[in-house]
Amino acid sequence: MNIIEAMSARHAVRDYSDQPVDEATLDDLRSLVDQLNERHGLNIQLVIDDGDAFGECPTHYGRFKGVHHCFALIGRDDDPADLDERAGYCGERLALEAVMRGLDTGWAVLHESREHAGAWLLGDDERMPAVIAFGHGNRPGRPHRSKPVQELGAVEGAPADDPLAGAPEWFIKGLEAVQLAPSALGKQPVHFTLLADGRTVRGEALEGVQAEICLGVAKLHFELGAGEGNFVWA
Known part of the structure; x- marks a missing residue:
């Protein structure tokens, strides 16, 4: 694996x-x-x-x-x-x-x-x-519910009804990896924005329980999904 x-x-x-x-x-x-x-x-x-x-x-x-x-x-x-x-x-x-x-x-x-x-x-x-x-667990864990990628990220300047308009494939893959990230109470209080230069990503913690911990977890997942060479953090 x-x-x-x-x-x-x-x-x-x-x-x-x-x-x-x-x-x-x-x-x-x-x-x-x-x-x-x-x-x-x-x-x-x-x-x-x-x-x-x-x-x-x-x-x-x-x-x-x-x-x-x-x-x-x-x-x-x-x-x-x-x-x-x-x-x-x-x-x-x-x-x-x-x-x-x-x-x-x-x-x-x-x-x-x-x-x-x-x-x-x-x-x-x-x-x-x-x-x-x-x-070693006595029984396997279960998949958690995830937010749709449209709620986890957006392209700067994209219309509200299509927040990922024009998003490159690596950005979508990063958000799909964020969907798999564990978070407190499964709330996923994080959001990622691809800025206007097309390369810089801003990760933010939203209001929620242990939101900053969740952001750190989600940032790792985003990096792994998107590939570090494709972007830089704001």
Whole structure:
């Protein structure tokens, strides 16, 4: 499975078995964590716990069972001040890597994360916008509903009744990849605009739950679908 196929294969799973993840896979995931931390100024931590990798912290939405592995998406809010977006972008990259290796994943936002027993470490100036459970699910996840591409993107200056008029194929493919992106409550609070130069794309978070995290996830999907060489971010 390649990363494009992983976008279609990835569905949220909240119930995991006790089957361990093999050490070779964990080593590869740790290596990717290190690369993303270095590149994006984060402190993502891979957590393994025989009991509950969420440390019994309550989740914002949805009940999880048997979570023994997770990525704790941790970083500083200071400079740059887009921690939620970076966490979404890098977290989804890790989720897709896990899916490519035959694992299941599920995003979650935890409360009381500073009261965790110690499987992750949060500095005084750090925050954890989200975590991603991964492992072997007890049952497969289900596809989520997606907005039509006409609601996810537009060409600058296009008529309101045909927002994608004149859109190049790469822009449409990017939006189709965004349709596959997970988001809080499945609301997909994001929008992408192809500017008048025909090459620059502006990605925006709309009003909604964890919208900036969703934007980071969607930006990764857009890049993978559109091909980075075809556009630049505004």
